[in-house]
Amino acid sequence: MPNLNDIAIFVEVAKLLHLGRSADKLDMPASTISRRLRCLERELGIALLIRTTRGMLLTDAGTLYFDTCRELIEQAADAHHALRQLGLEPTGTLRISLPDTLAPFAFVGVVREFCAAWPGIDVLLDYSAFKDNCATPADFDIALRWGVQPDSDLVSRHLASVPYRLYACASYLDAHPAPASPPELRRHQCLGTEICSELSQWTLRTDGETVHIAARAKVRANNLDALTDLVRGGAGIAALPAVALGHGLVPVLPDWSVAPIPLYALQTTRHPPARARAFLHLLQARLQETLTSTPAALRVQALAAPIL
Numbered sequence: 001m002p003n004l005n006d007i008a009i010f011v012e013v014a015k016l017l018h019l020g021r022s023a024d025k026l027d028m029p030a031s032t033i034s035r036r037l038r039c040l041e042r043e044l045g046i047a048l049l050i051r052t053t054r055g056m057l058l059t060d061a062g063t064l065y066f067d068t069c070r071e072l073i074e075q076a077a078d079a080h081h082a083l084r085q086l087g088l089e090p091t092g093t094l095r096i097s098l099p100d101t102l103a104p105f106a107f108v109g110v111v112r113e114f115c116a117a118w119p120g121i122d123v124l125l126d127y128s129a130f131k132d133n134c135a136t137p138a139d140f141d142i143a144l145r146w147g148v149q150p151d152s153d154l155v156s157r158h159l160a161s162v163p164y165r166l167y168a169c170a171s172y173l174d175a176h177p178a179p180a181s182p183p184e185l186r187r188h189q190c191l192g193t194e195i196c197s198e199l200s201q202w203t204l205r206t207d208g209e210t211v212h213i214a215a216r217a218k219v220r221a222n223n224l225d226a227l228t229d230l231v232r233g234g235a236g237i238a239a240l241p242a243v244a245l246g247h248g249l250v251p252v253l254p255d256w257s258v259a260p261i262p263l264y265a266l267q268t269t270r271h272p273p274a275r276a277r278a279f280l281h282l283l284q285a286r287l288q289e290t291l292t293s294t295p296a297a298l299r300v301q302a303l304a305a306p307i308l
Helices: 004-016 019-026 030-044 060-085 107-117 170-175 182-187 224-232 274-292
Strands: 049-051 056-058 092-097 121-126 142-146 155-168 190-193 202-206 209-213 217-221 238-241 250-252 257-267
Touching: 004 019, 004 030, 004 060, 019 030, 056 060, 092 274, 107 121, 107 274, 142 274, 155 170, 155 274, 170 250, 182 209, 190 224, 190 238, 217 224, 224 238, 257 274
Parallel strands: 092 121, 092 142, 190 217
Antiparallel strands: 049 056, 142 257, 155 238, 155 250, 155 257, 202 209, 202 257
16 A cells, blocks of 8 residues: 555645655655655556656646545545644634625624634734635635635635625615616616626526526626615615615515525635634624524525534
């Protein structure tokens, strides 16, 4: 049976495809890495890597072996880290990247509750925009993002699926009679958002019927708070979280709902620090409470898998 340490070395080299960088990452001499890889290839009886003057390339067999072994090594690392974390109290600075304030979910209250529960942890909130709404720099513990995330090296954890509805304010509807059907939205001032691809056009549903509307968006915003302020100011109609009901907004096409929008936590590792796990446990619990307190007709399953 191949040595598991050799497999772990191969997985790391296959990620970087560069012997020097792999040696730095593994804190191991390049000559030792080369020798261990040769031993692994002899054990398997097949070449996994092609060495070139510019670096390395995976063979077809190497690609297949990497795809299989990467998950194995990550699971072993997760188990090792989980055992080491038993009994450790979260400490340090929790760094969170946010798309907006998440005001409908009382996010500030969640942060305040977390700080009270863990007085030894500092919290840094960053609202800077990142390209494609998904890139997360390594110096953040958590990035919260709306919408299904594209494939990347980031670990994506589904926190909740949030019901959305179309809203306007009373003054706008006084000046512009409310649409009676989805196609009539094309004659209205519809406010767009760039927070996720799912809201670049509206997918409206009712009684098994689905309609896709690419409504005219004269004004767009990449922030839900700004979008909500525009709606309250009479600028037009927008898709907003259904938990906004009762906050001075009037539902438009009340028999139709916008397809639920998922909220994800992105992380750079499958075994984040204890402070990140503790915060996500609390956040997910509060999201569930908020969503289950919305009117029954708007409720959706709030949770995916629990945060481990």
